[in-house]
Amino acid sequence: xxxxxxxxxxxxxxxxxxxxxxxxxxxxxxxxxxxxxxxxxxxxxxxxxxxxxxxxxxxxxxxxxxxxxxxxxxxxxxxxxxxxxxxxxxxxxxxxxxxxxxxxxxxxxxxxxxxxxxxxxxxxxxxxxxxxxxxxxxxxxxxxxxxxxxxxxxxxxxxxxxxxxxxxxxxx
Amino acid sequence: xxxxxxxxxxxxxxxxxxxxxxxxxxxxxxxxxxxxxxxxxxxxxxxxxxxxxxxxxxxxxxxxxxxxxxxxxxxxxxxxxxxxxxxxxxxxxxxxxxxxxxxxxxxxxxxxxxxxxxxxxxxxxxxxxxxxxxxxxxxxxxxxxxxxxxxxxxxxxxxxxxxxxxxxxxxxxxxxxxxxxxxxxxxxxxxxxxxxxxxxxxxxxxxxxxxxxxxxxxxxxxxxxxxxxxxxxxxxxxxxxxxxxxxxxxxxxxxxxxxxxxxxxxxxxxxxxxxxxxxxxxxx
Numbered sequence: 001x002x003x004x005x006x007x008x009x010x011x012x013x014x015x016x017x018x019x020x021x022x023x024x025x026x027x028x029x030x031x032x033x034x035x036x037x038x039x040x041x042x043x044x045x046x047x048x049x050x051x052x053x054x055x056x057x058x059x060x061x062x063x064x065x066x067x068x069x070x071x072x073x074x075x076x077x078x079x080x081x082x083x084x085x086x087x088x089x090x091x092x093x094x095x096x097x098x099x100x101x102x103x104x105x106x107x108x109x110x111x112x113x114x115x116x117x118x119x120x121x122x123x124x125x126x127x128x129x130x131x132x133x134x135x136x137x138x139x140x141x142x143x144x145x146x147x148x149x150x151x152x153x154x155x156x157x158x159x160x161x162x163x164x165x166x167x168x169x170x171x172x
Numbered sequence: 173x174x175x176x177x178x179x180x181x182x183x184x185x186x187x188x189x190x191x192x193x194x195x196x197x198x199x200x201x202x203x204x205x206x207x208x209x210x211x212x213x214x215x216x217x218x219x220x221x222x223x224x225x226x227x228x229x230x231x232x233x234x235x236x237x238x239x240x241x242x243x244x245x246x247x248x249x250x251x252x253x254x255x256x257x258x259x260x261x262x263x264x265x266x267x268x269x270x271x272x273x274x275x276x277x278x279x280x281x282x283x284x285x286x287x288x289x290x291x292x293x294x295x296x297x298x299x300x301x302x303x304x305x306x307x308x309x310x311x312x313x314x315x316x317x318x319x320x321x322x323x324x325x326x327x328x329x330x331x332x333x334x335x336x337x338x339x340x341x342x343x344x345x346x347x348x349x350x351x352x353x354x355x356x357x358x359x360x361x362x363x364x365x366x367x368x369x370x371x372x373x374x375x376x377x378x379x380x381x382x383x384x385x386x387x388x389x390x391x392x393x394x395x396x397x398x399x400x401x402x403x404x405x406x407x408x409x410x411x412x413x414x415x416x417x418x419x420x421x422x423x424x425x426x427x428x429x430x431x432x433x434x435x436x437x438x439x440x441x442x443x444x445x446x447x448x449x450x451x452x453x454x455x456x
Contacts, residue, residue, distance in 0.1 A: 014245055015440050016421055022241075023232045036238055043245045128190065129222050130229040135174055135192055146174055154186035157221035158214075164224050 010050045014043050017060055020131070024064055027122040028071045030115045038074070042067040061133070064141045068123075072143075117159060124149050125156035185215045189222060239416040239446065242423070246443035319381030320426060320435060323401045324419035326378050326387065327437045331397035338374025338389050348375045352386040357404040358432040362388065363455045368448050369393055398438040398445075400452055405433040414449055425449035 014021075021042065025035035046053075046063050053062055115122065120142075127138040128149065135153075139146045173194045176184040181204075187193050188201045204211050330337060340348050345362055353359050355377050362372065370390040378385040378401070385403040392398065411429040418424070423440035426433065427449075434456065436449040 011246060012421075012440075015242055015418075015423075018237050018241065018245070019233045019235070019418065022235075022237065023229065026232065036241055040241055040244055043241075047245070125225055126229055130226050135187075135190075147179070150174065150176065150179065150187055151183050153190075154180075154183040154218065156225065157186055157189075157218045158182060160221035160225045161217040162221075164220065 010053070011047065013059055014046060014063070017063065018043075020060060021063060021067065024123070024126060025067055025071075026115060027126050028068060030122075038067060038071055042070055045070065060131075061137055061141055064127070065143075068142055117156060120144075121152050121156040121159060124152040125160075128153050129157070181211060182214050182218065185211065186218050189215070189218055236415060236417045239414065239425075242416055242418075242440075243443075243446060319383070319385065319403060319433070320417060320424050321419065322378070322380035323385070323387075323399075323435055323437060324422045324424060326376075326380070326401075327397070327399055327422055330376065330387075330389070331399075337391075337397070339376040341374040342372045344374075345372070348388075351375075352377065355384050356386050356402065356432075357384075358386070358402055360386070360402065360432075360456050363400065363452045365390055365398075365448065365451060368444060368451060370398055370448070373397075396439055396442065398436065398448060400434065400436055400456065402432050402434040402456070404431055407431045411453065414446065414453065416446070427453055429453065 018039070022035055022039050025038045025042070026032065029035045029038055042063060045066055049066075053059065117125075123142055124138060127133045127141060128135065133141070135146050135149045139149045142149070144152075174187060174192055175194060176187050176197060184193070184197070184201060188198065193201065205215060340351065342348075349360065349362060352375060365372070370392050373389045373391050375389065376387040378387050380401065380403060383403045385401050388400040390398045390400075405428055407430060408428045412427045414425050414427050416423060416425045418440045421440050422437060423442065423445050424435050424437050425446060426435040428434070434453065436445065436452055438445045438448070
């Protein structure tokens with residue numbers, strides 16, 4: 001099967017999107033290996049379904065939503081296989097914030113410090129604060145209500161500010 | 173615009189920060205901030221977290237993309253007989269490795285501490301100290317610019333120069349080899365990429381990473397421009413592996429061999445870029 005020019009253009013856009021897609025996947029999986037697997041699977045699915053992409057809006061929103069759905073599926077499979085695994089944040093009533101400031105101190109780089117935030121916080125922060133998606137679009141991508149987007153974004157900002165302040169105070 | 177009536181103050185202030193409040197609520201929050209010190213404190217904290225997080229996430233975009241990931245996207249579905257390469261395998265879940273203590277992080281903290289102390293001694297406002305801290309840490313971790321950034325920018329400019337693509341044309345091939353070998357200190361042979369349907373157009377001498385850098389330019393049948401760039405570097409015993417990175421729509425595959433660093437540059441979505449790099453690394 002030879003790809004059409006349209007298909008090539010779609011692949012080109014996907015490749016250009018890779019850095020951002022991988023960053024988004026990192027907020028879901030919070031480890032590089034899973035993030036790369038997730039991105040690969042999402043891209044393969046996007047290519048096989050590229051005929052469904054209507055070209056309206058941002059391609060990344062479409063691929064992000066696909067990526068998030070794949071991750072939810074993967075978490076469910078892991079729970080079945082191992083009887084454990086991360087519980088999808090969208091299914092939790094209350095977020096369990098397990099990362100301590102101490103853990104953050106030992107993070108090798110700033111982005112690893114951010115990765116200590118729960119999935120639900122970092123994904124929302126990335127989509128709205130960093131990439132400029134509206135609350136509504138972020139909610140659609142993550143499959144959560146707009147109100148939850150707003151509360152998680154606020155919690156993420158407070159948490160990040162607390163992290164940086166605690167580090168400075170600890171050294172003072 | 174989303175209504176935040178009835179939500180906690182920090183959520184409302186966060187939405188205010190994003191400019192996603194209805195006009196009536198904006199006026200209400202303005203009034204609160206004008207008289208409530210606690211509310212202003214929360215608002216400053218939200219801004220601090222917003223700026224700190226944005227810098228850290230921006231840095232993630234500079235990380236190299238695994239070569240396999242790019243290759244699989246370019247090749248996915250091209251061969252009907254080929255089984256799809258699914259990302260996840262049905263293997264037991266292994267917990268991620270524990271992060272080690274960073275040598276850089278304490279330096280960032282020291283830098284931020286110095287700024288904090290200086291700010292405090294001078295009687296600066298708390299909010300100003302926080303801003304300075306974000307700035308210091310952000311600068312500390314700002315992505316280091318490498319010669320590949322320079323190469324990508326040159327490529328973006330020169331690949332569009334239809335009439336003035338090269339400095340010395342391909343017809344002066346012997347001169348190009350002599351000139352660039354002397355200028356860069358790297359002995360090389362002009363790679364013949366005709367099997368990859370690339371025509372040698374000529375060469376330029378650039379400055380990348382502060383060093384003289386050779387740029388050999390090729391054109392494909394679709395008028396896309398590819399380049400091979402190299403410069404002198406710290407010697408390595410064996411040829412390093414090919415590493416792919418991207419700068420927007422430009423793909424770069426780099427390696428080191430002997431006393432030189434090399435990179436093949438072209439459109440990031442071109443599925444042949446890696447194969448071209450393999451040929452160049454074996455023949456240059």
